[in-house]
Amino acid sequence: MSSAKEDIHQVVLRYCRGVDRGDLALVRSAYHPDGIDHHTGFDGTVGEFITWLAAKIAVFEGTMHLVGNHMVSVKDHRAVSEAYGIAVHWGNPADDPSVNFSCGVRFIDRMERRDKGWAIIERWASREWTRSEVGTFVAKGAPGPSGSRDDTDPLHVAMEWL
Amino acid sequence: MSSAKEDIHQVVLRYCRGVDRGDLALVRSAYHPDGIDHHTGFDGTVGEFITWLAAKIAVFEGTMHLVGNHMVSVKDHRAVSEAYGIAVHWGNPADDPSVNFSCGVRFIDRMERRDKGWAIIERWASREWTRSEVGTFVAKGAPGPSGSRDDTDPLHVAMEWL
Amino acid sequence: MSSAKEDIHQVVLRYCRGVDRGDLALVRSAYHPDGIDHHTGFDGTVGEFITWLAAKIAVFEGTMHLVGNHMVSVKDHRAVSEAYGIAVHWGNPADDPSVNFSCGVRFIDRMERRDKGWAIIERWASREWTRSEVGTFVAKGAPGPSGSRDDTDPLHVAMEWL
Numbered sequence: 001m002s003s004a005k006e007d008i009h010q011v012v013l014r015y016c017r018g019v020d021r022g023d024l025a026l027v028r029s030a031y032h033p034d035g036i037d038h039h040t041g042f043d044g045t046v047g048e049f050i051t052w053l054a055a056k057i058a059v060f061e062g063t064m065h066l067v068g069n070h071m072v073s074v075k076d077h078r079a080v081s082e083a084y085g086i087a088v089h090w091g092n093p094a095d096d097p098s099v100n101f102s103c104g105v106r107f108i109d110r111m112e113r114r115d116k117g118w119a120i121i122e123r124w125a126s127r128e129w130t131r132s133e134v135g136t137f138v139a140k141g142a143p144g145p146s147g148s149r150d151d152t153d154p155l156h157v158a159m160e161w162l
Numbered sequence: 163m164s165s166a167k168e169d170i171h172q173v174v175l176r177y178c179r180g181v182d183r184g185d186l187a188l189v190r191s192a193y194h195p196d197g198i199d200h201h202t203g204f205d206g207t208v209g210e211f212i213t214w215l216a217a218k219i220a221v222f223e224g225t226m227h228l229v230g231n232h233m234v235s236v237k238d239h240r241a242v243s244e245a246y247g248i249a250v251h252w253g254n255p256a257d258d259p260s261v262n263f264s265c266g267v268r269f270i271d272r273m274e275r276r277d278k279g280w281a282i283i284e285r286w287a288s289r290e291w292t293r294s295e296v297g298t299f300v301a302k303g304a305p306g307p308s309g310s311r312d313d314t315d316p317l318h319v320a321m322e323w324l
Numbered sequence: 325m326s327s328a329k330e331d332i333h334q335v336v337l338r339y340c341r342g343v344d345r346g347d348l349a350l351v352r353s354a355y356h357p358d359g360i361d362h363h364t365g366f367d368g369t370v371g372e373f374i375t376w377l378a379a380k381i382a383v384f385e386g387t388m389h390l391v392g393n394h395m396v397s398v399k400d401h402r403a404v405s406e407a408y409g410i411a412v413h414w415g416n417p418a419d420d421p422s423v424n425f426s427c428g429v430r431f432i433d434r435m436e437r438r439d440k441g442w443a444i445i446e447r448w449a450s451r452e453w454t455r456s457e458v459g460t461f462v463a464k465g466a467p468g469p470s471g472s473r474d475d476t477d478p479l480h481v482a483m484e485w486l
Contacts, residue, residue, distance in 0.1 A: 013393050016408075038316075041304030042249045062453045064428045066392040066408045068228040068247075069175050073324055080320045084178075085392075086248070086410070086429055090453050095299065103227045104250055104310060108316045111324055124307040124316035128226045129252050130297045136455045138421065142365030145448040147430060154432045154448035158404045161434055162395055168480060203466030230390040230409075231337050233485055242482045246340075246390045248410070259462065266388045266412055270478045272485055285467040286478035290388045291414050293460045 004074045007118045008111055012083045015107075015120075016065035022057055022149030024050055032112060032119045039125045048118075058092040060099055064148060067107070077113040082106055090137055097132045104128035166236045169280045170273055174245045177269075177282075178227035184219055184311035186212055194274060194281045201287045208282075222253040222261055224309060229269070239275040244268055252299055259294045266290035328398045331442045332435055335350075336407045339431075339444075340389040346381055347477035348374055352477030356436065356443045384415040384423055386471060391431070401437040406430055414461055421456045436447045 010156040011030050018026030031037070042052050050147040057063070084106055091099030110122040140146070145154050173192050180188030193199070193208040204214050219225070231246040246268055255260030272284040302308070307316050335354050342350030355361070355370040366376050381387070394407040408430055415423030434446040465468070469478050 010395075011393050017395060038307050040302050040306030042306070050381050062452060064408065064430075066410060068230045068392045068426070069178055069389075071172075071175050071179060073321065076324050078324060080321075080324045080328055082179075082317055084226065086228060088453055091271075094255075096304065101300070103302070104319070106226075106319050107469075110320050119284075120171070122320075124315045125309040125319065127307050128224060128303045128309050129250055130300050130302045130407075131295065131388075133455065134301045138436070138454050138456045140426070140427070140454045141422065141449045144364030144366070145362050145432075145450040147450050147452050154450045155404075155406055158432050158434050158448070159397065162399050162403060162404045171442075200469050202464050202468030203476075204468070217483045230392045231340055233334075233337050233341060235483065237486050238486060242486045244341075244479055244482075246388065248390060260465065263462070265464070266390070268388075268479070270469075270482050272482050284482075286482065288469040288471050288478045290386060290471050291412055292462050292464045293457065294462045 001140040004073045004079065004113070004118065006080055008072050008074075008081050008112075009070055011111065011118055011120065012067060012070065012081065012109070016067060016085070019053065019057065019065055020063050020154060021155070024054055027053065030120055032114060032121050032124075035120050036122045037120075037125070038123065057065075057149075060089050062090055062149075064088045064143045076153060079111040079118070080084070081109040081111055083109075088133070090133065093139065095134050097134045100137060101130055102133055103130045136142070164236070166280065167234045167239065168276070169275075170234050170236075170241055170243050171232055173269070173273065173280055174229060174232065174243065174269060178229060178247070179229055181215065181219065181315070182225050182309070183315060186216055189215065190280055193285075194276060194283050197282050198284045199282075199287070200285065202289045219311075222251050224252055224311075226250045241273045241275075241280070243271040243273055245271075250295070252295065256299065256304065257296050260295045262295040262299060263292055264295055265292045328403065328437070328442065329396045331393055331437075332396050332398075332403055332405050335435065335442055335444065336391060336405065336431060336433070339387055340391060340409070341399070343381065343389055344376065344387050345477060345479070348378060349376065355447075356438065356445050359444050360446045361449070362447065362452045363445075368435055381473075382411050386473075398435065403435040403437075404440070405433040407433075412457070414457065418461065419458050419477070421458050421475045424457040424461060425454055426457055427454045442444055 013031040035046040065087040100103040177192040197208040199211040229247040339354040342348040360371040
């Protein structure tokens with residue numbers, strides 16, 4: 001994989017980790033300062049997006065943005081990136097479909113390489129399908145590791161060791 | 163990643179993009195002209211497969227073929243590729259399970275490198291599980307970007323800029 | 325991608341293939357001999373984990389561990405790896421939620437490179453969400469390739485050719 005493609009891949013992954021761990025600085029780092037975002041229910045600058053996202057994150061107990069297929073077309077310092085994702089959202093009350101749903105999304109990004117590296121200048125979070133998860137989520141059945149948005153998350157515990 | 167593995171990865175991704183965007187030429191490009199495909203409900207040559215697929219695509223409003231794990235074993239100009247996927251299908255009427263389902267699939271491919279590069283000579287689309295989505299899909303709740311099979315798709319809009 | 329990251333990616337994929345194909349030696353190869361695993365309902369050494377896993381696998385008809393986002397931080401011979409996954413489990417009876425469920429998992433691994441290469445020294449399988457699949461799985465509707473845990477699996481058939 002070319003260095004550009006790998007760098008662009010990391011931008012996409014940073015966004016997902018940032019949202020899921022509630023790390024807004026990490027989300028912001030995926031965009032150039034003049035970046036623009038188009039989401040379901042949102043259109044605006046990255047600054048406005050971060051504000052919107054912070055409020056969204058607060059209404060969910062947790063989210064998971066899994067991405068797969070990633071195709072990138074690079075032309076000099078510009079690129080178009082498409083990443084397929086499934087985003088799972090859960091929250092309270094459990095019977096509220098606005099906080100318990102999964103969706104298929106394609107993150108379609110115009111990216112540019114500037115002094116600080118590759119980042120998004122315009123993103124379309126294209127919503128492909130939406131599935132209600134009301135009545136489907138259940139307890140996991142036994143104790144074990146689970147995620148959070150604070151420093152008790154297993155990722156942060158593991159990173160301490162490094 | 164070796165160049166062969168990366169090239170083979172692109173073959174798998176081209177197939178998915180081709181199906182989901184309704185770009186049959188792109189799907190066809192993933193196979194050598196004498197390629198063979200084994201799908202749920204289909205066995206035949208790539209030419210026959212494209213005909214079968216065109217009819218299938220027409221009955222769905224949309225599809226999303228997300229792939230993850232990709233393991234490749236390369237031996238000279240031959241390779242075996244396995245890619246895990248989740249394929250989501252939606253269509254009308256919404257209560258028809260034959261056009262509203264998700265499935266787990268493993269794309270297991272014999273690939274060969276010829277003059278025009280790596281492509282599939284035989285594919286098994288191994289169906290692991292199938293889930294009805296009748297009664298689960300819901301509207302996305304607010305306006306925003308969404309996919310299509312024509313040139314209004316956000317991918318094509320972004321590519322114009324490149 | 326650096327060689328370390330690619331090697332670490334293969335460790336994660338070997339684990340998934342090993343579990344899904346019932347190849348416990350392949351699962352074991354993802355860990356160093358003194359490795360430790362933390363799962364929902366399990367904490368112990370890799371040896372104990374393999375025993376626990378063998379019993380778990382036996383109660384399911386099949387499983388599919390699809391992974392996407394993979395972020396790795398490498399420092400010399402040590403690394404922290406995070407891979408996002410969706411694990412689908414199916415079994416009998418079909419109305420038993422303990423053998424028919426999907427879950428979101430993050431595999432968070434401390435890895436070390438030793439003489440035999442990179443492998444896990446400690447894994448947290450962080451369970452993010454769990455969804456019952458009772459009443460959702462359906463027959464696939466037509467004949468076609470499907471997976472197994474024996475040498476009839478399409479992967480093994482394809483590998484014979486290589």
